[in-house]
Amino acid sequence: MKYYIDLGAYDGNLLEQVIKKYPDFDYYIAFELIPILYKEMKKRFRNNKKVKIYRKVVSTRNKKKVKFYICYCTEKGGCKGKGKEIGTGSTLLNRKKTGNIKKSRYIYVETINFSEYVKENFSKDNFIVLKIDIEGEEYPLLEYMIQTGAIFYINKIYCEWHFHKLDKRGKKNNPNQERHNKLIKKLNKIGFELTGVNTKDELDYLLKTERI
16 A cells, blocks of 8 residues: 655645645545644545544654644734744754744644554555654654664655754754764665755655656
8 A cells, every 4th residue: 555644744735736646645644733734734635535634743752741832923814924834843842943932832742653653554565655844853753763663664755854953053063964964874775865955855846846
């Protein structure tokens, strides 16, 4: 069976594009936490039985009550400029330096151990495409998937990288650069054709030209 898994599906616009271009997948599975976006997705795909939507945060652990930091713009209206859309930049990481994240602005959420979820719900005979946009949590998530062997259930990965947003210095002299580089090398060694550059690895950039 073929599965497309979207981590950080936002409002489902990209997922809708994927479904239209690649309708041959058996299921499209999406994770989105922001309440207003989750509701929008549920409404958008209410008539598509192949789409499964979960209001949980993917992580390296199963936990019922975890702080999830909300970006400045979380409601419709009042969002101006690039990167100011509803919920943009919200994250589990309170050290994230973009999206107007504040330690005092959070909600409690349920997290899911994604490695465990993959190993319990799929087999290595499945074809799985994994799209990731989770605001910095991609590093512990993918590292743990490698550690647990869950990574070997995945056939293709498309990812938006955020190492440069985890420190106020941006890309220059960023202490997260080494971690980023090591992870890309490990994923390359396993067989994933990832560059570590967003314009090369993000699905929305590649969707118009590349066959997933």
